Amino acid sequence: MATKPISEPLRHPVNDPMIDPRTGEFAVIAPGHNFASVTQKISNVVLTSHTPLGWFFGLIAAAGVLTMMIVAITWLVLRGVGIWGVTIPGAWGFAIVNFVWWIGIGHAGTLISAILLLFKQSWRNSINRFAEAMTIFAVCCAGLFPVLHIGRPWLGYWLFPYPNTMNIWPQFRSPLCWDVFAVSTYATISVVFWYIGMVPDFGTLRDKATHPFPKWFYGLLSLGWRGSTRHWMRYETASLLLAGLSTPLVLSVHTVISFDFAVAALPGWHTTIFPPYFVAGAIYSGFAMVLTLAIPIRKFYHMEDLVTLRHLDNMAKVMLGTGLIVAYGYGTEVFFAWYSASHWEWFMMWNRMFGPMGWGYWMLILTNIAIPLFTLWWRKLRVNVTYLFILSLIINTGMWFERFVIVVTSLYRDYLPSSWGTYRATKWDYMLYVGTMGFFTFLFLLFTRFAPMIPMNEIKMMLPQAKLAGGLDAEETVEETA
Amino acid sequence: MPVEEGVYGLLAEFNTPGAMVHATEQARAAGYRRMECYTPYPVEEAATALDVHHTRVPLLTLMGGLMGLTTAFLMQTWMSAISYPINVAGRPLFSWPAFMIPAYEWTILFAGLSAAFGMLALNGLPQPYHPLFNAPNFRTGATDNKFFLCLEAADPRFELADTRAFLEQFHAVSVVEVDL
Numbered sequence: 252m253a254t255k256p257i258s259e260p261l262r263h264p265v266n267d268p269m270i271d272p273r274t275g276e277f278a279v280i281a282p283g284h285n286f287a288s289v290t291q292k293i294s295n296v297v298l299t300s301h302t303p304l305g306w307f308f309g310l311i312a313a314a315g316v317l318t319m320m321i322v323a324i325t326w327l328v329l330r331g332v333g334i335w336g337v338t339i340p341g342a343w344g345f346a347i348v349n350f351v352w353w354i355g356i357g358h359a360g361t362l363i364s365a366i367l368l369l370f371k372q373s374w375r376n377s378i379n380r381f382a383e384a385m386t387i388f389a390v391c392c393a394g395l396f397p398v399l400h401i402g403r404p405w406l407g408y409w410l411f412p413y414p415n416t417m418n419i420w421p422q423f424r425s426p427l428c429w430d431v432f433a434v435s436t437y438a439t440i441s442v443v444f445w446y447i448g449m450v451p452d453f454g455t456l457r458d459k460a461t462h463p464f465p466k467w468f469y470g471l472l473s474l475g476w477r478g479s480t481r482h483w484m485r486y487e488t489a490s491l492l493l494a495g496l497s498t499p500l501v502l503s504v505h506t507v508i509s510f511d512f513a514v515a516a517l518p519g520w521h522t523t524i525f526p527p528y529f530v531a532g533a534i535y536s537g538f539a540m541v542l543t544l545a546i547p548i549r550k551f552y553h554m555e556d557l558v559t560l561r562h563l564d565n566m567a568k569v570m571l572g573t574g575l576i577v578a579y580g581y582g583t584e585v586f587f588a589w590y591s592a593s594h595w596e597w598f599m600m601w602n603r604m605f606g607p608m609g610w611g612y613w614m615l616i617l618t619n620i621a622i623p624l625f626t627l628w629w630r631k632l633r634v635n636v637t638y639l640f641i642l643s644l645i646i647n648t649g650m651w652f653e654r655f656v657i658v659v660t661s662l663y664r665d666y667l668p669s670s671w672g673t674y675r676a677t678k679w680d681y682m683l684y685v686g687t688m689g690f691f692t693f694l695f696l697l698f699t700r701f702a703p704m705i706p707m708n709e710i711k712m713m714l715p716q717a718k719l720a721g722g723l724d725a726e727e728t729v730e731e732t733a
Numbered sequence: 734m735p736v737e738e739g740v741y742g743l744l745a746e747f748n749t750p751g752a753m754v755h756a757t758e759q760a761r762a763a764g765y766r767r768m769e770c771y772t773p774y775p776v777e778e779a780a781t782a783l784d785v786h787h788t789r790v791p792l793l794t795l796m797g798g799l800m801g802l803t804t805a806f807l808m809q810t811w812m813s814a815i816s817y818p819i820n821v822a823g824r825p826l827f828s829w830p831a832f833m834i835p836a837y838e839w840t841i842l843f844a845g846l847s848a849a850f851g852m853l854a855l856n857g858l859p860q861p862y863h864p865l866f867n868a869p870n871f872r873t874g875a876t877d878n879k880f881f882l883c884l885e886a887a888d889p890r891f892e893l894a895d896t897r898a899f900l901e902q903f904h905a906v907s908v909v910e911v912d913l
Binding site: 285286287290412418419420421422423424428429432433436439440443444447450451454455457458459470474475476477478479480481482483484485486487488489492493496497499500503507510707708709711712716717 | 749750769770771772773774775776779780783785786788790791794798805808809812813816817819821824828831832834835837838839841842844845846848849851852853855856858859860861862863865866871872873875876877878
């Protein structure tokens, strides 16, 4: 990035400490922090004996919504999937829509923690921890849907290849079986990556805790971490390797999920654009969810100096980029439907846009393409916290509509008009869907209270004090501090 | 070997990473080998000074990945083609392209678990007790904002008074004995 000369009129107030007056760029983290203040700021959220009242209100609200999910699941187990709106031909309703939506949301967490780590994007350091937590909780929500959708969820373990008296094995040629492998691997690796990343911070919490119980609890979780350089080197290598492994993993998971659709010979599903288009959509909605979470959290816990406007700006730029890929995907779908000269394909597209469920398609275009992609070009809007928060909710809605449009409008009218049907979600569908949001929020609130939501050791690496000035001029550094 | 009974080593505390790295380099130049730096975040230069950049974590990860690949591929081949062959629409029993996706996932799964648990195993973690935790200033600073260099008593060059004098010349905040 070229540096602007100082004489040029500044677009920003000179005295704003968050902005470099020469470049006009935002600082990654606000100036004025040192090692101890970073530790204190982040560990205080966890170790305080005074839990903020707002947290309790949030937890109670989330628990209320979570109860709805429990009721919906209980009734489902008692009565079977007939309580849902799924029928023939609309056999994949909300369950699959929500599964793909939730798992897509998880993807930004892995993207932030893995791909941006490999690309040495240090701005990720403030947001990766809670983005990873978001991934894990989103995968928890996602995993519920296919398991419940199989009708007899208590037999869900049949999907795994384990030795059994029935002498029968999973069908390894089926994308639904690939899903089991992809999603379970994704969940496992995400949990491991998340936990390993927190071990040094648990060590800090253990050392900072004054009460015996947190001391014991974080002592247990920290595994005896003591910050030895040999340990750090292996730790960094392992983190880098996990990042390198998660990167193809995150791309493969949504690719495999798109195969669930693409392998079917159904108009609207049988498309080669699906793998990249699904992955881009996942990242798009995932970043939207990170913003949905980051904006209230930084406000509530006064983390504006660690999760700065630079982070929000960068995330908005990523959304702009992935949103453009998604828009290209929509365009390609329409183009292929026309260019393939396949009657069925073109009918599906026409029906998707102007059929009885056409409103879904236009909602999708409005919320996913029109509103975000025409506004995110303006930096003023990208750093407008309120606007970004509202936009992140809009994009999340838009990505849900995308999955809905793909699943429903392809299924309910396929080749034979005699087999056409319709799809209408029931109240149980809505209860389960909304309930999972409560589940997600509930887990996330517990996480913000009991785990370091911003990685302390990674923030410390970014402080100017961490740079060894002019090689290793130890004498000077000592005198400065003395 | 003039090792004092019951002493793990001498622990020097520094306020800046630069001072600690400088002391480490000097200690190494003076012939000390059994030593370790403790920092709240990874300090690359300390690893250079200690010459501990080489780790076996990548090798373990590679082995894990290859194991996952082989396991998954052989498992699917055996299950689909040998143990319970089902003819689905005339597709071949050994349909290896379809087997590649679970095999790919297990490659990542095994490699990732090997990286994580291999790192912990090589580090000797979990290890709830370590003599350094006996030093009160270590407990309050090592994971917060202080930088420590520990010269261990097991080093042949270690001699309590001399080593203490050696460490004190680097303007350390403190130099304390660590009980075993």
